[in-house]
Amino acid sequence: MNQGPVRACTYKDFSNARPRTFNGTGGVIALKQWIEKTESVFEICDCPEESKVKFAACTFIDQALSWWNGHVEAMTLPIANAMPWEELKEMMIAEYYPRGEVQKLEQELWNLTVQNSDIDANISRFNELSFLCPGMITSEGNKVERFIRGLTPPIQGNVKASKPETYDNAKRLGKKLYDHRDKKSTKTNEGESKQKGGNKKKWGNK
Incomplete structure (x- = not known):
């Protein structure tokens, strides 16, 4: 039986799964918890790779939001949102975890x-x-x-x-x-x- 095309994950689906916000403080533990929770929400929503960074960035607040806006300004929003999720994780670890x-x-x-x-x-x-x-x-x-x-x-x-x-x-x-x-x-x-x-x-x- 043909059930038709599968509906793509929307931002509403993502936000309804209650992702954790990230403010750029709390050290590596806070960052680890945020990444784990975000990836869990991705799994629940069956989020496509091309939407992961765009949705995840919506959870940034305070210092983290200012940091992200700086990257968006330098890269432009379309390019920033098209970034692979793994690349964003590496950027955040480099930024919020001292060498x-x-x-x-x-x-x-x-x-x-x-x-x-x-x-x-x-x-x-x-x-x-x-x-x-x-x-x-x-x-x-x-x-x-x-x-x-x-x-x-x-x-x-x-x-x-x-x-x-x-x-x-x-x-x-x-x-x-x-x-x-x-x-x-x-x-x-x-x-x-x-x-x-x-x-x-x-x-x-x-």
Whole structure:
């Protein structure tokens, strides 16, 4: 059955999804929250790429609006609105995130490894740092490589040997292997505790 053409996302659709405003203050956390919320609204509205920057710019207020108007004046509005969404994100990170702070996070990403087998904490921080340091994650393959490097042996070798093509694949396999090792370790510890308890009873019966 022909249902006719799909209606394109409008600004009304975008605004009805209640996007977050951005005023240019609050540091990297505020910027990260704004980008995540905006991309969530894009997904909900099925927003086309050519409308993303135009709609997102409507959420700017105060300092951020003045910053954007400066770019519009230099570029002209049609060219500014035609900018790819990824390019706008990079511009905003460069503007609202001091280079010195970026360098600290890049160093943290470079040295990030799984601590105490807590793969969930590692994945969470890796996701944050990957977002905040786009210069270090230039491709999907690069992202996979960075993630695997932070895993501990022998899991690191196992994940690398599987040659995952995407970060999601590497992440799922890494989590599966860590979870399996934790369960195996728990069972081993329980078995040792039972054995020790049995030995104490034998000595007590003598």
